[in-house]
Amino acid sequence: MQTLKVICADLPAPPLFWRDKQGKRHGFEADLARAIGQQLGRKTEFIYRNWADFYPALNKGEGDLLLCGQGISDLRKTLADFTAPYAVFDEAVMVLRGSPIQSKEDLRGQRVAAIAGSLNMALAETFAGCIRVPFDGNTGDVMGDMVKALRVGEVDAFIDDDVALVPLAEQPDLAIAFTCPTHNPWGALVKKGQGDWLTQVDNALVALKQNGQLKQIWQHWMPSLAYPF
Structure with a gap:
């Protein structure tokens, strides 16, 4: 099985993400990354980088996807290509x-x-x-x-x-x-120039919205926040 390498931060930010003492990543974005991997037929692996190193790591090919608290902004659009939003x-x-x-x-x-x-x-x-x-x-x-x-x-x-x-x-x-x-809408990102790969990830997100899995993950980790889609 291929691996989906997801660039993210190794810091405690519940309910979005954190790691337990055994090193397992938990939270909304962690479960979302795994769900995207399942849709793509890949096993998700988390690639931990400092916040300032996210985009250099993505553009060097150290990961396939950046999924870690990235609000969609004009500045970030110049650095990589956003998927459709997965949160607001x-x-x-x-x-x-x-x-x-x-x-x-x-x-x-x-x-x-x-x-x-x-x-x-x-x-x-x-x-x-x-x-x-x-x-x-x-x-x-x-x-x-x-x-x-x-x-x-x-x-x-x-x-x-x-x-x-x-x-x-x-x-x-x-x-x-x-x-x-x-x-603010949040999205995942892929390296620029990877249009086919971006489409695959977008299609995975569409499937997660349509089958209710994204809503289920949202309500599990953030029950007090209204699901935005």
């Missing part, structure tokens, strides 16, 4: 519990972190007067880096997708200040 999420702003920040107006003059080049950073650019702090993702845990920066006072807030921040808000010192209904 809003974005949220995380702060320390008790912070006076409750709205975008409260971010004026505040240091706001987000992953460099992401849709989250694009949202930060719409917040008038905030001081944007990009995180380049060169470490193994960019989310953990932003949480640490918030806790030690290096930033006042950070932006990520709501699905990733809801579990973090269960920690006693963290809170979601507010959510922005941006409805």
Whole structure:
């Protein structure tokens, strides 16, 4: 059986993805990657790379598919080719519990972190007067880096997708200040110039939507979020 090599990050971001002590990957995107592999008749293998290395790894042929929290953006479309969306999420702003920040107006003059080049950073650019702090993702845990920066006072807030921040808000010192209904679609990506391969992956996603498997995976891992398709 052929292998489907899926490029992704090795960091804890439930309910999207994480690894247990035995090294098995769990979560919505993990199960989706396996389901795509099954549709294609391939065994899924996860190729772990730092966030900043995703696109270089894909373009070097280190993986067949990049599937790891990639909102569809004009910038990313220049780097690789997106599949049809497999998810749609809003974005949220995380702060320390008790912070006076409750709205975008409260971010004026505040240091706001987000992953460099992401849709989250694009949202930060719409917040008038905030001081944007990009995180380049060169470490193994960019989310953990932003949480640490918030806790030690290096930033006042950070932006990520709501699905990733809801579990973090269960920690006693963290809170979601507010959510922005941006409805960002997420897609997987293939190396540019691989039109036939892109069509195969798109067809697999269509099948998962039509047979209800994508909805089943979504509702298993994210029962509180409305299925978007």
